[in-house]
Amino acid sequence: xxxxxxxxRQVNPTVKxxxxxxxxxxxxxxxxxxxxxxxxxEQLILDNDDPIxxxxxxxxxxxxxxxxxxxxxxxxxxxxxxxxxxxxxxSDGDVIDIEPWRSGGFPVVKDLVVDRSSFDRIIAxxxxxxxxxxxxxxxxxxxxxKQDSDAAFDAxxxxxxGACVAACPNGSSMLFTxxxxxxxxxxxxxxxxxxxxxxKMVAQQDAENFGGCTNIGECSAVCPKGISMETISRLxxxxxxxxxxxxxxxx
Amino acid sequence: MSRVTSRSSVCHVGxxxxxxxxxxxxxxxxxxxxxxxxxxxxxxxxxxxMAVSGIIMILYLIAHMIGNLKAFSGAESFNEYxxxxxxxxxxxxxxxxxxWIIRLxxxxxxxxxxxxxxxxxxxxxxxxxxxxxxxxxxxxSFASRTxxxxxxxxxxxxxxxxxxxxxGAVNPAGGDTTPYERLIASFSNIPxxxxxxxxxxxxxxxxxxxxxxxxxxxGQTNRRRERSVNALAYVVATVLTAGFxxxxxxxxxxxxx
Ligand code: HEM
Ligand code: SF4
Ligand code: FES
Numbered sequence: 001x002x003x004x005x006x007x008x009r010q011v012n013p014t015v016k017x018x019x020x021x022x023x024x025x026x027x028x029x030x031x032x033x034x035x036x037x038x039x040x041x042e043q044l045i046l047d048n049d050d051p052i053x054x055x056x057x058x059x060x061x062x063x064x065x066x067x068x069x070x071x072x073x074x075x076x077x078x079x080x081x082x083x084x085x086x087x088x089x090x091s092d093g094d095v096i097d098i099e100p101w102r103s104g105g106f107p108v109v110k111d112l113v114v115d116r117s118s119f120d121r122i123i124a125x126x127x128x129x130x131x132x133x134x135x136x137x138x139x140x141x142x143x144x145x146k147q148d149s150d151a152a153f154d155a156x157x158x159x160x161x162g163a164c165v166a167a168c169p170n171g172s173s174m175l176f177t178x179x180x181x182x183x184x185x186x187x188x189x190x191x192x193x194x195x196x197x198x199x200k201m202v203a204q205q206d207a208e209n210f211g212g213c214t215n216i217g218e219c220s221a222v223c224p225k226g227i228s229m230e231t232i233s234r235l236x237x238x239x240x241x242x243x244x245x246x247x248x249x250x251x
Numbered sequence: 252m253s254r255v256t257s258r259s260s261v262c263h264v265g266x267x268x269x270x271x272x273x274x275x276x277x278x279x280x281x282x283x284x285x286x287x288x289x290x291x292x293x294x295x296x297x298x299x300x301m302a303v304s305g306i307i308m309i310l311y312l313i314a315h316m317i318g319n320l321k322a323f324s325g326a327e328s329f330n331e332y333x334x335x336x337x338x339x340x341x342x343x344x345x346x347x348x349x350x351w352i353i354r355l356x357x358x359x360x361x362x363x364x365x366x367x368x369x370x371x372x373x374x375x376x377x378x379x380x381x382x383x384x385x386x387x388x389x390x391x392s393f394a395s396r397t398x399x400x401x402x403x404x405x406x407x408x409x410x411x412x413x414x415x416x417x418x419g420a421v422n423p424a425g426g427d428t429t430p431y432e433r434l435i436a437s438f439s440n441i442p443x444x445x446x447x448x449x450x451x452x453x454x455x456x457x458x459x460x461x462x463x464x465x466x467x468x469x470g471q472t473n474r475r476r477e478r479s480v481n482a483l484a485y486v487v488a489t490v491l492t493a494g495f496x497x498x499x500x501x502x503x504x505x506x507x508x
Contacts, residue, residue, distance in 0.1 A: 008384070019384055072387035097385040104378045125286070167389065169396070170371075171378030172294075202295050203286035211378030212294030212371040214398065215464040221389040230473045237470025239295045 001027050001092035005040065007052055008099045010108050013115075017108065019097070029088035033076065034059060034066060036087055053111040059083040061224065064159030067166060068112055069099040074163035074222040081161060081224045101166035104209030105173060118208035119160050119176065125204045126197035127180045129189045148186045155183035157225040164219030164227070170211030175219035177205050178235035179227045185238055195247035198238045294374060295468075297367040302465035304360035304367075309458065309487065311357055316494040322507060323498075326431040333430040365406060372399055394460035401453040408450035415443070438502035447499050455492030459484050 002025045010017025024040045031039070034056050041051035057063040061084040070076030076085045090096065098112065106114040144152075156179075164175035181198050184190035190197070206212075213232055220229050290296055321332045339349040411421065416433050419426030423443075424436035437443050462484035466472045472480050501507045 069383060072383065072385035073389060099383055099385070102379055102381050102383055104380050169391065170375035202293055206292065206294050207286040209377050211375035212298060214395065215467045216391045216395045218389055218391050228474060229467065233467050233470050233472040236295055236468055240299055240470055243290065
């Protein structure tokens, strides 16, 4: 199939970018979206043009690098990662708009690549547990209720892709932060830092120029891992509980 | 748990004709602003402030709506009700004490609600400095998108409403009248009635999303309760909107005079 792509091109963080139109021909429906971009890039290189910069790594839906805004929807028409999106989701002659994630917390590095180190900093302030070093304890020595372990596992599937931020009308990273808070806060091992974790992580996300959550739900609808809105409620519950318990947000 | 590594290590950044010229860069994370540690600077706490102040206003509105329905039992009953609000608690407390307590609580709620709304609005603007060229809605509701502008119009409505029916300053019949006369004068006027109707519809939308959002902000929702919380939001929003529209529309259509 033949496609028209309108791609955001931006040389560097300081120069204003714009949409540039490209044509790709002979696209196989079995290609992934990233492979289709690879084809375009090879063509651009042959034409002595600058290839389009985009993030990718595993190409199997687990690393979360490949975020793209495709036709106005984070990761495109399927609720999956861009690398797992196949060209059979499009039809011959389609015009496809491709943009980077847009948020104050995700400044554009080049073209479609954004700097997501803000996520790393949110994780760094609270996304850990304190565990003694040495031999791993017997796993069954700390029982975890099945319900909690299931919910913690669901939250732990978040791959830090940032689609939630990209889709949110407020540019909020709440779903991501909530997934981290729920993941650790539901486990017995995560209890010592539970109160300070939620306070610090929320303070950090506010400082990173992400917006506040207004419970609109666009995030969950595009999350490739289907992290639910319930997770955000859990974060709110934890944070208010931490304040009631007198935990101090300061580090 | 997620790895704490620097992102964007695998990206093509560079201008070149061969892949050999494609560079791999590792961005050094730059700290963007130190986290603010004050309680009320947290976006989640601001949402809780919004939720609590919103719920206080809703409780008041339920009582207010029921009171308004007195208009159906005639001028005397309505004016009597209006007088009663001013004398609750007498003679234990001076006239209007309870009324002023209610007014102050409501004023505090409106101010807190507006402060939180405005500050989250500003934060959301910083969070999306460059707009998308193309952005589609996947599931958001109309109600959730109209909270901010709808809320602003509701604020203007509240101010006008007090000047109109409480103070009488902008009332067609003037301030030196009974509450019932002011009521009839306002809603015999088509533009005023229309403004009232639009504001109430916006209030209905505001509450449709607001009630669900408030429960979520206070951490009270979960997958099991999702349907009942949404149902509650629909019912309260519809009952309040319909209840508030009943009196003005009845006057406008001549059912009450
Ligand atoms: C003074 C004018 C008002 C403004 C400017 C305003 C604005 C807003 C905004 C922007 C939100 C969304 C908050 C967010 O999700 O970030 C909101 C939520 C809400 N509003 Fe209002 N509003 C106003 C009046 C009212 C009134 C009169 C009521 C109740 C009768 C009300 C009840 C609520 C509730 C319950 C919420 C949900 C709180 C939450 O999400 O936690 N608001 N308001
Ligand atoms: S919550 Fe979902 S959309 Fe957000 S970063 Fe995690 S996996 Fe991506
Ligand atoms: S490249 Fe790893 S998730 Fe898409």
